[in-house]
Amino acid sequence: MTVALGFAAAAAKAPLKPYTFERRTPGEEDVSIDIKFCGVCHSDIHQARDEWGGAIFPMVPGHEVAGVVSAVGSKVSKFKVGDHVGVGCFVDSCTTCATRNVDQEQYMPGLVQTYNSVEADGVTPTMGGYSNHMVVKEGYVLSIPDNLPLDAAAPLLCAGITLYSPLHHWKAGPGKKVAIIGMGGLGHMGVKLAYAMGADVTVLSQTLSKQEDGLRFGAAHYYATNDPETFTSLQGEFDLIINTVGASIDWNAYLNLLKVDGTMTLIGVPEAPIPVSAFSLIGGRRTLAGSMIGSIKETQEMLDFCGKHNIVADIELIPIQSINEAFDRVVKSDVRYRFVIDMASLKA
Numbered sequence: 001m002t003v004a005l006g007f008a009a010a011a012a013k014a015p016l017k018p019y020t021f022e023r024r025t026p027g028e029e030d031v032s033i034d035i036k037f038c039g040v041c042h043s044d045i046h047q048a049r050d051e052w053g054g055a056i057f058p059m060v061p062g063h064e065v066a067g068v069v070s071a072v073g074s075k076v077s078k079f080k081v082g083d084h085v086g087v088g089c090f091v092d093s094c095t096t097c098a099t100r101n102v103d104q105e106q107y108m109p110g111l112v113q114t115y116n117s118v119e120a121d122g123v124t125p126t127m128g129g130y131s132n133h134m135v136v137k138e139g140y141v142l143s144i145p146d147n148l149p150l151d152a153a154a155p156l157l158c159a160g161i162t163l164y165s166p167l168h169h170w171k172a173g174p175g176k177k178v179a180i181i182g183m184g185g186l187g188h189m190g191v192k193l194a195y196a197m198g199a200d201v202t203v204l205s206q207t208l209s210k211q212e213d214g215l216r217f218g219a220a221h222y223y224a225t226n227d228p229e230t231f232t233s234l235q236g237e238f239d240l241i242i243n244t245v246g247a248s249i250d251w252n253a254y255l256n257l258l259k260v261d262g263t264m265t266l267i268g269v270p271e272a273p274i275p276v277s278a279f280s281l282i283g284g285r286r287t288l289a290g291s292m293i294g295s296i297k298e299t300q301e302m303l304d305f306c307g308k309h310n311i312v313a314d315i316e317l318i319p320i321q322s323i324n325e326a327f328d329r330v331v332k333s334d335v336r337y338r339f340v341i342d343m344a345s346l347k348a
Helices: 042-048 150-157 159-169 187-196 211-217 228-233 251-255 278-282 296-309 320-331 343-347
Strands: 002-008 017-023 030-039 065-072 084-087 090-092 133-137 177-181 200-205 221-224 238-243 258-266 287-290 315-319 338-342
Touching: 002 133, 017 133, 030 084, 030 150, 030 343, 042 320, 065 133, 065 150, 084 150, 090 133, 150 159, 150 296, 150 315, 150 338, 159 187, 159 238, 159 296, 177 187, 187 200, 187 211, 187 296, 200 211, 211 221, 251 258, 251 278, 315 320, 320 338, 320 343, 338 343
Parallel strands: 177 200, 177 238, 200 221, 238 258, 258 287, 315 338
Antiparallel strands: 002 017, 030 065, 030 133, 030 338, 065 084
């Protein structure tokens, strides 16, 4: 076993504190990674505070991991020491399941999350990227293009793929009108990606406070949803709406912004059940759908796309000692647009 340093929550809602733990000894199919940066995802907060239930403590969060390969096993062929790599939301999956599908493995049984899960041995808790190093099977390591800075690329491993997957699946591109609900850590990535795909992009945000940023990221239009006129003027406007927010909204009002055969895809996680009128769907043969991260194959495709188009997240770099303050600020939407932890700060 190898000793790792990180920050962990000891119990639900407990502040994260320095924590020493063990990583498994690298095997012949493993890649050892020196973690340089790790993004802060809102799901880290949900899980560290046990807001979704089933949390395993102590918990080292973090699934937007960017780092450098420090060693490889004898059977590793895709990576070498010094490569820039990433680790996303899962580090293993069932390779023998009858329902296995490498194009959709995020929806298949046997997924092992990067943290708050149990390793393939069925005993050892997984620990995430708020740490100085990790050991991951080669098949779950992603290559980060060399032209992308590692700090700003880290959020691509969750926020990036979470937006890329539905945009790609529902064929956002030239001739398509796409709306992004929310301009936070997820939403700003949606604007950048949809624009790079060639879509006509609109931001639907509560106010116009981030309008300048939205237009800079590639949005052609920006509307405030606290203005009732928005929902009147945009009825039947969009082919695809991506809803990134987890707050309560008027679902029917947003569904009515879709064209006939339009789709609204949910990637945010509301706490309460979704109240939808059947008439909001059947009146336009509309679809209300959901989407969750992406497969390893699709995540690598996303990273290559971002490398080609020089897409990264807009970030605020923080030392790990500020993580509890950062958690509180994320909950208040007080970040533009993604916190990223500089793991060099662990040495302090």
